[in-house]
Amino acid sequence: MKKKAFRAALPYSLPICIGFLFIAMSYGFLMRSRGFSVFYPMAMSAFIFAGSMEFVAVELLLSAYAPLHAFLLTLMVNARHLFYGISMLEKYKGMGWKKPYLIFGMCDETFSINCTVTPPEGVDRGWFMFFVTLLNQTYWVAGATLGALLGSVLHFDTTGIEFVMTALFTVMFVNQWEEAKDHRPALTGLGCARRVRQRRLHAARDGAHHRLLPREQQIAEKGGARPMTMTVTQSVITIVAVVLGTMTTRFLPFLIFPEGREPPAFIRYLGAVLPFAVIGLLLVYCLKDAVFASYHALPELIAITVTAALQRWKRNMLLSLFAGTALYMLLVQTCFV
Numbered sequence: 001m002k003k004k005a006f007r008a009a010l011p012y013s014l015p016i017c018i019g020f021l022f023i024a025m026s027y028g029f030l031m032r033s034r035g036f037s038v039f040y041p042m043a044m045s046a047f048i049f050a051g052s053m054e055f056v057a058v059e060l061l062l063s064a065y066a067p068l069h070a071f072l073l074t075l076m077v078n079a080r081h082l083f084y085g086i087s088m089l090e091k092y093k094g095m096g097w098k099k100p101y102l103i104f105g106m107c108d109e110t111f112s113i114n115c116t117v118t119p120p121e122g123v124d125r126g127w128f129m130f131f132v133t134l135l136n137q138t139y140w141v142a143g144a145t146l147g148a149l150l151g152s153v154l155h156f157d158t159t160g161i162e163f164v165m166t167a168l169f170t171v172m173f174v175n176q177w178e179e180a181k182d183h184r185p186a187l188t189g190l191g192c193a194r195r196v197r198q199r200r201l202h203a204a205r206d207g208a209h210h211r212l213l214p215r216e217q218q219i220a221e222k223g224g225a226r227p228m229t230m231t232v233t234q235s236v237i238t239i240v241a242v243v244l245g246t247m248t249t250r251f252l253p254f255l256i257f258p259e260g261r262e263p264p265a266f267i268r269y270l271g272a273v274l275p276f277a278v279i280g281l282l283l284v285y286c287l288k289d290a291v292f293a294s295y296h297a298l299p300e301l302i303a304i305t306v307t308a309a310l311q312r313w314k315r316n317m318l319l320s321l322f323a324g325t326a327l328y329m330l331l332v333q334t335c336f337v
Contacts, residue, residue, distance in 0.1 A: 034061075041148045045141045300328070
């Protein structure tokens with residue numbers, strides 16, 4: 001039974017393996033370029049297992065110690081998982097001991113398979129979903145660990161590699177935009193994030209912000225990593241806060257709506273519209289520092305435009321992420337220096 005379910009799950013997970021390895025390796029490289037040991041991306045990829053939040057967590061670990069802020073930000077970034085859970089309430093019924101792990105590993109890609117794919121005849125549905133989840137997590141952890149290990153021995157200019165997070169949100173936004181009939185939630189997310197960004201800009205003009213930007217820090221430090229502002233204990237507590245925030249978004253629907261209890265229509269409506277708004281908000285959030293830089297986000301806008309156009313043209317996530325990130329690294333290392 002298990003072998004049959006594994007063989008059925010493997011073909012569905014292989015396309016995700018390719019994308020996961022690239023994104024996770026980029027994450028591992030990014031963590032090493034910021035001065036973290038290989039154990040950080042290995043542990044964070046295993047216990048957080050939420051790609052977009054793991055990229056955000058890099059900056060959290062380089063900021064002032066604020067675990068409550070990390071927890072609340074995680075709730076916002078991973079809010080869509082709440083509604084993934086609502087969608088899976090029925091499918092995860094009767095899964096026994098496998099159910100907690102299925103909920104724990106409910107990332108975007110795993111959800112898309114387990115929510116839409118019907119296992120072949122004769123394959124146990126529970127074991128099929130279990131192996132889809134396990135394989136996807138294995139790909140992600142392996143990629144992050146490999147990227148961190150290679151980052152320890154391969155030395156090259158990683159300036160701009162952090163754009164992979166912006167490219168990821170760009171691709172997700174384009175995909176959701178094309179799939180949605182109603183674009184108002186996405187526009188709402190963009191509008192809300194833009195308003196927050198404008199407030200930050202006004203504060204900066206009033207002299208409230210006097211700090212170097214990440215790219216300018218790298219130049220000032222001649223390519224060196226940004227110094228950690230937290231102790232090891234504080235960084236562990238921050239990571240735990242991110243893990244708790246992620247698990248809250250994934251487990252909460254199953255605690256509020258146990259087996260046999262139907263969620264209200266309003267909750268189901270939020271599950272349909274909020275993911276679009278959150279991705280739009282996160283896309284603009286990635287540019288929060290760029291507007292203060294010397295070129296006012298021009299290289300970011302160029303790379304985002306190319307990434308979005310390529311995704312609409314080829315519909316290939318891996319190609320769009322690689323091309324967009326490579327272009328941005330080229331721009332900030334050669335043209336906008």
